[in-house]
Amino acid sequence: MPTAPSSSDRAPSRLEAAVYKLFTKQGQVTEVEAIGEAFRRITLEGESLRDAAWVPGEKLQVALGGWTMRTYTPMSWDPRRGRTQFLAHLNASHPAAHWARGLEVGTSCTYLGPRASLDLEALARPGLLFGDETSIGLAAALRHTKAGSAGVTVVLEVGDVTAVQAVLDALEITDTTLVRRAADDGHLATIDALLDARLGDSSLVHAVLSGKSSSIARLRKRLVRGLGRRQLATRAYWAPGKTGLD
Numbered sequence: 001m002p003t004a005p006s007s008s009d010r011a012p013s014r015l016e017a018a019v020y021k022l023f024t025k026q027g028q029v030t031e032v033e034a035i036g037e038a039f040r041r042i043t044l045e046g047e048s049l050r051d052a053a054w055v056p057g058e059k060l061q062v063a064l065g066g067w068t069m070r071t072y073t074p075m076s077w078d079p080r081r082g083r084t085q086f087l088a089h090l091n092a093s094h095p096a097a098h099w100a101r102g103l104e105v106g107t108s109c110t111y112l113g114p115r116a117s118l119d120l121e122a123l124a125r126p127g128l129l130f131g132d133e134t135s136i137g138l139a140a141a142l143r144h145t146k147a148g149s150a151g152v153t154v155v156l157e158v159g160d161v162t163a164v165q166a167v168l169d170a171l172e173i174t175d176t177t178l179v180r181r182a183a184d185d186g187h188l189a190t191i192d193a194l195l196d197a198r199l200g201d202s203s204l205v206h207a208v209l210s211g212k213s214s215s216i217a218r219l220r221k222r223l224v225r226g227l228g229r230r231q232l233a234t235r236a237y238w239a240p241g242k243t244g245l246d
Contacts, residue, residue, distance in 0.1 A: 023112065024063065024110045024111060024112055025046075025048035025049075025110070025111055025112070026046060026048060026108060026109070026110060026111075027044040027045060027046035027048060027049055027084075027108075027109045027111060028044070028045055028046050028106065028107070028108055028109065029042060029043065029044060029103050029104070029105055029106065029107040029108075029109055030043045030044070030045045030083075030105060031043035031085075031105065032103045032104065032105060035087075035166065035167050035170045035171075036163050036166050036167060037090070037163070038089060038090050038091075038133075038160070038163055039087055039088065039089055039090065039136075039163075039167050040087070040088040040090065040100050040101075040103070041075075041085060041086075041087055041088075041170075041171075042085065042086055042087070042088055042100070042103060043083065043084070043085050044083070044084050044085070044086070044109055044111070045081070045082055045083045045084075046082055047082055048082070049077070049079070049082040049083060049084055050079055050080070050081075050082035051079050052077060052079050052114055053079075053114075054074065054077035054079070054084075054114045055114070055116075055119055055120070055121060056120040056121065056141040056142065056144045056145050057073070057117060057118035057119050057120035057121075057138060057141055057208075058073075058074065058113065058114040058115060058116060058117050058118070058119075059071050059072065059073055059074075059113060059114065059115050059116075059117040059246065060072050060073070060074050060084065060086060060111055060112070060113040060114055060115075061111060061112040061113055061115065062099075062109060062110070062111045063109075063110035063111065064095055064096060064099050065095075065099075068095065069112070070094075070096040070099070071117075071237070071245075071246055072086035072087070072088065072137060073086060073087075073117070073135075073137035073138045073141060074086050074113075074114060074137070074141065075087060075137045075140035075141050075171070076140070076141070076144055077114065077144075086137055087136055087137040087140070087167070087171075088100035089133045089134055089136075091133075117235055117246055118138065118208060118210065118233055118235050119233070120138070120141060120142055120145050120208070121145050121146060122206075122233065123142075123145070123152060123206050123208055123233070124205050124206035124231070125147060125150070125151030125152065125205070125206070126151050126152070126153075126198075126203050126204055126205060126206075127151060127152045127153070127204070127205065127206040127207060127208070128152065128153050128154075128155065128195075128198065128204055128206070128207040128208070129142065129152055129153070129154045129155070129207075129208045129210070130154075130155045130156075130157075130191070130207065130208070130209045130210065130211070130215075130216075130219060131154075131155075131156055131157075131209070131210040131211035131237075132156055132157050132158060132181075132210075132211035132212055132215070133156070133158055133159070133164060133211075134210070134211055134237040134238060135156060135210045135211045135237070136156070136164070136167055136168070136171070136173070138208075138210055139154045139156075139168075139173050139176065140171050140173055142154075149173075149174075149175070152175070153175055153176075153177065153198075154173065154175060154176040154177070155176070155177045155179065155191060155194065156176065156177070156178050156179070156211075157179050157180075157181045157187060157188070157191070157211070157212070157215060158178055158179070158180065158181060159180070159181050161178045161180050164178055165178060177194065179191055185214070185215070185218075188215060188218055188219070191219065192219075192222060195219065195222055195223065195226075196222075199223075199226035199227070204226075204227070205227070205231060206227070206231045206232075207223050207227060207231065207232055207233070208232075208233045208234075208235075209223075209232065209233070209234045209235075210234070210235050210236075210237060211236070211237055211238070212236070212237075212238060212239065212240075213236035213238070213239040213242075213245070214239065214240075216234050216236055220232060220234060
């Protein structure tokens with residue numbers, strides 16, 4: 001996760017500016033919508049976003065300042081208009097939250113992407129998408145696959161069920177189970193039981209696991225036994241005390 005200052009704290013060095021010019025693109029923030037206190041829906045537009053070959057599940061990396069970038073999952077991408085939207089989770093411990101809180105319409109945004117991450121087009125039905133607050137954008141992107149979101153159950157481990165449900169309602173994400181996170185990860189037993197039921201009645205053929213690395217590792221072991229490795233896709237977005245994950 002990001003650890004360096006946000007883009008508002010200092011200007012990039014000459015070297016950084018040269019690298020950005022070669023490898024990154026520029027867009028402009030055209031909308032910032034607060035969804036509760038902990039989330040922002042951000043709209044980015046620009047010529048550089050036109051004609052992009054986006055696959056739902058891919059990532060967008062936004063420069064926060066210095067060499068620090070924050071990864072987001074586009075919820076949608078309109079290549080004709082040159083427009084994308086992503087959801088920012090305002091985790092107070094991360095500089096990305098400071099960046100997102102300070103965004104205003106008209107702010108210039110340096111980014112890389114879309115880039116390969118997860119391929120939701122490959123998620124067979126009936127399927128499962130597991131994650132947490134950082135995976136809500138991924139769940140929203142499901143609607144833009146050729147098969148849509150039908151046939152995919154979304155399960156999220158979250159800290160505040162009420163706040164996350166408000167976000168899901170605002171984004172019109174349905175067929176979602178929210179499980180309140182426990183400090184000792186005891187809530188994962190509830191998710192284990194849910195997976196066992198789905199595997200037992202053969203109502204699950206594919207799964208995508210995202211979010212916290214340790215949760216992914218535990219659930220993956222169970223799902224590998226029931227589905228096999230080829231029917232699983234995983235992407236850790238974060239891990240306690242670590243930086244630089246997807």
